[in-house]
Each structure stands twice: as structure tokens, then as C-alpha cells.
Amino acid sequence: MNHGNISPEIAKGLKVLQSRIAKAAIPSSKLDETLNIATWNIREFGKKARSAAAIHYIAEILGQFDLISIAELRDNLTDLGRVLDVLGPTWRVIYSDALRDSGGNNERVGFIYDKRAVAFSGFAATANPPREKVGNLYLPKFDWWREPFMASFSAGSFDFVRLVELQSLAQWVDLKRKEKTCEDKDLIIVGDFNIETPEQLAALTGKGLQMPAALEGKSFGTNLAQDKRYDQILHYPGYPQNFSNQAGVVDFYAGSSKELFPDLDKLAFTFQMSDHLPLWMQIKTDIEGQQLDEIIRAGK
Numbered sequence: 608m609n610h611g612n613i614s615p616e617i618a619k620g621l622k623v624l625q626s627r628i629a630k631a632a633i634p635s636s637k638l639d640e641t642l643n644i645a646t647w648n649i650r651e652f653g654k655k656a657r658s659a660a661a662i663h664y665i666a667e668i669l670g671q672f673d674l675i676s677i678a679e680l681r682d683n684l685t686d687l688g689r690v691l692d693v694l695g696p697t698w699r700v701i702y703s704d705a706l707r708d709s710g711g712n713n714e715r716v717g718f719i720y721d722k723r724a725v726a727f728s729g730f731a732a733t734a735n736p737p738r739e740k741v742g743n744l745y746l747p748k749f750d751w752w753r754e755p756f757m758a759s760f761s762a763g764s765f766d767f768v769r770l771v772e773l774q775s776l777a778q779w780v781d782l783k784r785k786e787k788t789c790e791d792k793d794l795i796i797v798g799d800f801n802i803e804t805p806e807q808l809a810a811l812t813g814k815g816l817q818m819p820a821a822l823e824g825k826s827f828g829t830n831l832a833q834d835k836r837y838d839q840i841l842h843y844p845g846y847p848q849n850f851s852n853q854a855g856v857v858d859f860y861a862g863s864s865k866e867l868f869p870d871l872d873k874l875a876f877t878f879q880m881s882d883h884l885p886l887w888m889q890i891k892t893d894i895e896g897q898q899l900d901e902i903i904r905a906g907k
Contacts, residue, residue, distance in 0.1 A: 608670050609695050610663055617660045623866045624664050624859060631857045633671050634889055636724060639763040645672040645857075645887035646797040646838055648829075650877050653681030654713075661879040662686065664867060666693035668857055672887060673724035674760060676769055677717040678799045678838075679881075681705070687717070697723050701731050703756040716756040716798070718769065728759040728766070763892030769795045796841040799883065816841045821854035821888055829884045831860045831877070838886045854888035 610621065636643045649665065657665070669675055669690065680687065682705035691698050702717035720727065734755040738745040759768045796816060818841055829838040833856070840854075859867075864876035871879065 608666065609693055610666075611693075613659070613663060617663055620660055620867045621663060621667060624667055627859055627861050628668065628671060628857055631671075631855055631887075632853075633855075633857070633887065634853050636673055636889065638724065640891065640893045642674065642725060642762045642765070642890045642892050643672045643887060644769075644795070644797075644840070644890060645669075645675045645885045646678070646799075646840060647675055647885035648678040648799040648838060648881060648883035650679055650881040650883070651681060652677065652679055652881075653683040653686050655878065657686050657689075657879060658868075660868065662689045663693055664859070664880060666690045668859060668885060669719060670694055671857070672885075673762070674718065674720040674769070675885070676797045677719060678714075678883075680715040680717040682707070682713045682715065691719075694719075694721075697721050699727065701727060701758050703733060718758050718760075720760065725760050725762045728761060730757075730759040730768075732757060762890075765890065765892035767795050769797055794842065797839065797886075799838050819854065819888055821852045822886075827856050829856055829886050831873075831882060831884065833858070833884070838883060840886060840888055854886075856884040856886055858884055860884070 610617075613621075633643060634641070647668070680702060684702070687700065687702075691700060698719060699722050700717055700719050702715045705713050705715050707713055718731075734757055736747040738747050740746075757768050759766070761767070818839070822840060827833050828835045859880060860876070864871050864873055868876055868879060
């Protein structure tokens with residue numbers, strides 16, 4: 608982490624933030640063994656320039672993980688570049704095009720990752736829904752308000768695609784995993800789904816998507832009050848046992864904005880940091896032994 612020449616006020620805020628991060632008990636990741644992933648909706652990130660303090664605080668949080676999906680990334684990527692400068696030269700980003708209408712809100716989806724821990728496979732795309740022929744036209748069977756964006760990564764011997772309303776997404780994921788040419792072994796669906804009811808969650812999990820065991824039944828939420836579970840990490844893995852029992856949120860707010868931004872009220876604080884907390888979990892990436900077991904079983 609390259610915090611560089613910062614003011615005493617930012618240094619003091621970083622100390623407070625580090626103590627709040629420590630309470631999340633995020634385990635260290637180990638090369639080719641484990642991977643720490645997260646999803647974070649950073650409120651209107653890029654719409655209005657963040658302060659220097661916010662840039663350093665956001666980078667400090669992102670730097671706790673190996674791969675993070677970012678929602679509400681806006682068309683202007685200047686602040687993202689500032690954050691990457693603080694994170695250091697091994698960090699990379701992949702992002703979608705901005706949706707330039709009122710429904711799309713000029714937003715992108717981005718994936719930030721540390722290339723020392725995870726490798727980008729080269730595949731990144733907006734999801735295409737299945738089409739059906741109507742007259743002389745081929746029309747999509749369903750429409751998304753914002754199309755999911757996906758990118759393929761690998762770590763150790765674990766290959767996976769990360770994806771970012773609900774029933775149609777579940778249907779698309781089910782079709783994707785059944786493709787004969789599908790090369791990735793696992794699908795991980797992450798992002799801000801604005802899920803507020805069990806019925807909405809059931810719509811998303813209706814085709815077999817699951818919430819990792821480490822996140823099931825947890826009482827925490829991903830809003831600042833931690834009483835709403837808007838954000839999700841779901842999976843359709845070939846190796847479910849490789850989702851460890853380590854997961855949670857990073858509560859950078861801790862009930863008050865004043866120790867990080869003494870002059871800001873809660874609302875203004877959310878536009879410097881966010882109104883969402885990062886949701887994270889750890890993946891075990893060393894699955895070579897399980898792959899060999901599958902070969903042995905197949906030969907019997």
C-alpha cells in the first residue's frame with residue numbers, strides 16, 4: 608500500500624479505519640491456497656471527486672482483498688485511478704462500458720484485482736440473454752434493466768467466472784453452466800441486487816444458485832445500519848467445499864462518521880465512502896487433490 612505523503616489528519620483516520628477493519632477478522636490469503644474476494648457498492652464512485660482522505664480510506668479497504676467487484680462505478684474513472692495509485696503497481700482493473708441513459712445512470716461494473724494473487728483469463732463480457740426467432744428477427748427472451756457483466760479469473764487450480772431481474776439472471780446462469788463449451792468450473796454471482804425479502808432471494812436461487820454456507824443465516828446486513836442484505840455472494844460451484852467458513856462485512860462506519868471525517872454528517876459521509884459495506888468471503892483455491900479424486904472415481 609502506497610499511502611505516501613499524507614496529512615496527519617488522514618494518518619489518524621487510517622489508524623481508526625485499520626482498527627475497524629481488524630474487527631472484521633479477515634484471514635490472510637495464501638498464494639495458490641486461498642483467495643479473499645469481496646463485493647462493494649461504492650456510492651456514485653466517480654460522479655463527484657472524492658477527497659484525498661476518502662481515496663486513501665477506500666484503497667485501505669480494497670487492499671484487504673485479492674479480488675473485488677465494484678458496483679456504482681461511474682463513467683469518470685479518475686478517482687478509480689487515484690485509488691489504484693495508492694494500492695500499488697500490482698493492481699489491475701477490468702470494467703464494463705457505462706450505461707449512458709437515466710436507467711443506467713452512467714454506471715459501470717468493475718473488477719479490481721491483485722495480479723500476484725489472481726490471474727485474469729482474458730474473457731470479459733456483458734451477458735447475452737438467450738434469443739428466440741420471432742418472424743424474421745431474433746429477439747432476447749428477457750430483458751435486464753442493467754445487463755450483468757462477467758469476467759473470468761483463476762487462482763491456484765481454481766477457475767471461476769464472477770457475474771454481476773432475479774429470475775432471468777438465475778435462468779441465464781443455469782443455461783451458462785450447461786453450455787458444452789463452458790471452460791470455467793465455477794460461477795460466482797456477486798453484486799448489489801437490492802434484495803429485501805425472502806421471496807426475492809428465492810427468485811435468484813430458484814435454479815440452484817446457493818448462498819455459501821459461511822454466509823447463510825448471518826444476521827449482518829450490508830447497509831450502514833446492517834439491517835438490510837442488499838448485496839450478495841452466490842455460487843454454483845463444482846467444488847462447494849472450497850468455500851471456507853470465513854466471511855462477513857467490513858464495518859468502516861461503526862456507528863459514526865466523525866473519526867474519519869470530523870466535518871461531515873452521515874449523508875455526506877456516504878458520498879465520500881459509501882452507504883454500503885463490503886461483503887467478503889474466502890475461497891480455498893487448491894483443488895488439485897479433489898480433481899484427482901474425480902478422475903479416480905470416474906475410472907471405477
